[in-house]
Amino acid sequence: MDLHVMDLYIKSLIKEAGHIIRNSFVTELIIEAKSDANDLVTNMDKEIEQFFITRIRRDFPGHRVFGEEGLGDVIEDLEGMVWLLDPIDGTMNFIHQKSNFAISLGVYEDGVGKLGYIYDVVNDNLYHAVEGEGAYINDERLAPLTETSLDKSIVGINATWVTPNRYIRHEDSIRLIRDVRGTRSYGSAALELAFLATGRIDAYISMRLSPWDIAGGIIIAREVGAIATNFSGEPANLLKQDTFIAANPSVHSKILNEYIHLK
Numbered sequence: 001m002d003l004h005v006m007d008l009y010i011k012s013l014i015k016e017a018g019h020i021i022r023n024s025f026v027t028e029l030i031i032e033a034k035s036d037a038n039d040l041v042t043n044m045d046k047e048i049e050q051f052f053i054t055r056i057r058r059d060f061p062g063h064r065v066f067g068e069e070g071l072g073d074v075i076e077d078l079e080g081m082v083w084l085l086d087p088i089d090g091t092m093n094f095i096h097q098k099s100n101f102a103i104s105l106g107v108y109e110d111g112v113g114k115l116g117y118i119y120d121v122v123n124d125n126l127y128h129a130v131e132g133e134g135a136y137i138n139d140e141r142l143a144p145l146t147e148t149s150l151d152k153s154i155v156g157i158n159a160t161w162v163t164p165n166r167y168i169r170h171e172d173s174i175r176l177i178r179d180v181r182g183t184r185s186y187g188s189a190a191l192e193l194a195f196l197a198t199g200r201i202d203a204y205i206s207m208r209l210s211p212w213d214i215a216g217g218i219i220i221a222r223e224v225g226a227i228a229t230n231f232s233g234e235p236a237n238l239l240k241q242d243t244f245i246a247a248n249p250s251v252h253s254k255i256l257n258e259y260i261h262l263k
């Protein structure tokens, strides 16, 4: 199927899913813990993942779906058409704030990002990109990123960076926080990538993200010139959990080389 036809299909699918999520605000959520007491999942995370999988299997037979809640396919390679889906990115925000969460979706063909989507459900902002055709918010084209420097950058980072961890030396986290203009922590990797693409932040770094957190966002961010890698500088990992940095090219390698020294 032509990418533009798929794009129209996916936009309407995502809007429909957003509608289901907004309607759920009046019903009580069933909340469960996964790997630990703060790793939460709700009935809506599963319902929305199932909603996408049912439609994709019906309308795109032969395509595979890799979703966070595990209701899709088990993926060990990116051959053919693969949809990487996070039905609700920012579940903690969804539960506690009823805002600051997003649907995140990336469609890959033989490992190449073709279509990317991040839907900020509550604000009804849909970010999207078709490979090679720029990135958009609500069909308005986003400007390419412009040159900046670290002392003028806002970096998306969360508080775990200043807790003891196996990735970053404590003194380097402190130095990074001091050297940048400001830090922000939105609690949704997908939204942080959307904000990187719009220039609201200049870099986003995380010690551990999964393919579905970043799959849609890196396609969108790439279209405005952002670079996304793991902490070793390799392309972002779309098969396994890994470290992650996406940034304006003027600060990407500086952050990696001067602040992030893997132990």
Ligand code: IPD
Residues within 6 Å of the ligand: 068, 086, 088, 089, 090, 091, 092, 186, 187, 188, 189, 190, 206, 208, 209, 213
């Ligand atoms: C989480 C969010 C959060 C990030 C976590 C992710 P989820 O996704 O993106 O911002 O820090 O690492 O797991 O579980 O809410 O879909």
Ligand code: CA
Residues within 6 Å of the ligand: 040, 041, 068, 091
């Ligand atoms: Ca989760």
Ligand code: CA
Residues within 6 Å of the ligand: 068, 086, 088, 089, 090, 189, 212, 213
């Ligand atoms: Ca997520």
Ligand code: CA
Residues within 6 Å of the ligand: 045, 068, 086, 087, 088, 089, 090, 091
């Ligand atoms: Ca999720």
